Amino acid sequence: MRAFVIEQGELKITDMPEPTAQKGEVVVALKAAGINHRDLNLLKRHGNKPEPLIIGSDGAGIVESVGEGVTNVSVGDEVIINPALRWFANSDAPPPEFDILGMPDHGTFAEKIALSAEQVEKKLPHLTWEEAGGLALPAMTGYRALFTKGQVKKGDTLFIPGAGSGVATFLIQFAKNIGARVIVTSRSEDKLAHAKELGADLAIATDSDWVKKLENETVDLAIDSVGAATFNRTLDIVKKGGRIVTFGATTDDVVDFNLRKFFYGQYQLFGSTMGSRDELRELLNHMEQYEMHPVVGKVFELEEAQEAFDYLKGAKQFGKVILRINQ
Template identity: 45%
Template sequence: MKALLHYGAIGTNGLRLEEVEDKHPGPGEVKVRIKAAGLNHRDLFVLARRTGSEPPFIPGSDGAGLVEAVGSGADHVRIGDEVIINPTLGWHAASEVPEVPDILGSPTDGTFAQSTIVPAVNVEPKPAYLTWEEAGVLPLAALTAYRALFTRGQVQQGEHVLLPGIGSGVATYALAMAKAAGAEVTVTSRDAGKRRKALELGADAAIDSHGDWDEALEGRKVDLIMESIGPATFPQYFKVLRPGGRIVSLGATSGDTVEIPLRPFLFPQFSFLGTSMGSTEEFKKMLQFVDKHRIRPVVDATFPLAEAVRAFQRMEEGRQFGKIGLIPEEEG
């Protein structure tokens, strides 16, 4: 089968589409013929961290497809089942938080191939209303958004949610999920086109990241901020968060370190919560939620697997709005 391999070179320079051995699932595993896969910023981070001494591997955490082989003991799965892959490995209950979640696509081989082998407990029925492209880009970012909003953020109907940096997969899912939960949603972006698209998708307000957020909100405070940027936007948060409000941190695209002035943090009794990925329990709940509300992923663009470097470059340059998909070619 054909697969996208990453060799030792740092970044996308190490990517090669090659013919690799077609493996068979072991006990408790299933083999999934990938119909569509999705890129995440995590894929860029994984490639950037490689030093050159590691063996080649297949990246990719998102994917959906058809079960084409079943190992012993995987009795709940049948050949031909249409499935979506849960990328979190070995984290079953939401309350049993691992120190660092194990995720498909590093160090294990991932989904950027014509087929992949995963634990049978990591496949769930594909929501029937989703196309393959939509299902393939759903898992990681939608799971991250669901846990951040509901498990950690405890968003409630009627609350005001702020999503800095609209345009990422997580942020677009969070916008759809928060609106489905009955929340008011404000987004920020330095890109006028992305602000306009967010309003078209149901955002109640969209403000310029480079402006004064408190002034743009006309003094209206927010209950929950889903933070994925870090130091570039963090100083704005305390100005717009209501007393008792929550910040849920799920990323750090502008850097790992922020300064928190303690008195402005303590007196309003803000909560600062961390989150990463999600459990099998939450993955099932997320699928139920998107199915109930007929939430569709925002697909920015799709590329054939052979043009994966172009897809990575689009994400690296921050030009996407929503998710970028990869489509493996069918074997003839």
């Protein structure tokens, strides 16, 4: 089968052996897979190991075969992949055995994948393959940050620095679905316009004066995945006693901030990452209730995976970058 792998320090398309379903496993013939920023960093982590590794965390497809003891899905079922390995019950933090699909396990940038049957969920019928294939990782990340950690509620104002990522597009939709007000930033006028079309109430330039622009707003919750470049600016516009959730650091991951200002302001800071199977099932119910569609930014064929990586590195996308497979 064709797959996009890391082998001896290089990314390439190659042929890999077809997987088989062992006890408790399923083989999924993939239709689409989503590229995440995590995938861009795996080349350095994998190093020059000679064994090829299929990367990729998100995907959706059709169950081709099932191993002994599998009862939750059958051959022919349409499913999405849950990339949060071995994290089933919602908890304050992931369990020690938690890992993310795509390293060290073979991932989704291939024609087929074998994995535990506990890691698949039924695909929502109203979604296209491209929408379903890039859903789980960013949707779980956004859902946990917004609801489990951020405790957003109707009438709250949510602030999101950086409007174009897959997670940001889910945050905008989730928040608007339950009646929150949403403010976003971007350096791109095009992304600001797209965010408004998606439902954002206010979209401002990243290089503008946020304090001045938002002087008439009360920001209850901010969800910041940018890191050092925006953390202190975000803190400046969150209300006293407000909440900040961080789940990433696309800029520097070391942040200096005024501790006295922080504790006098009674701010609340939460770390978050990915999500549990419980949260994935909750968000799928949410998406079904609101007939919600993920935002697909651009679609590439599997054989164009390197081009898709370069596109994501350039931060050109609004929404998910998807690889189309077996279609």
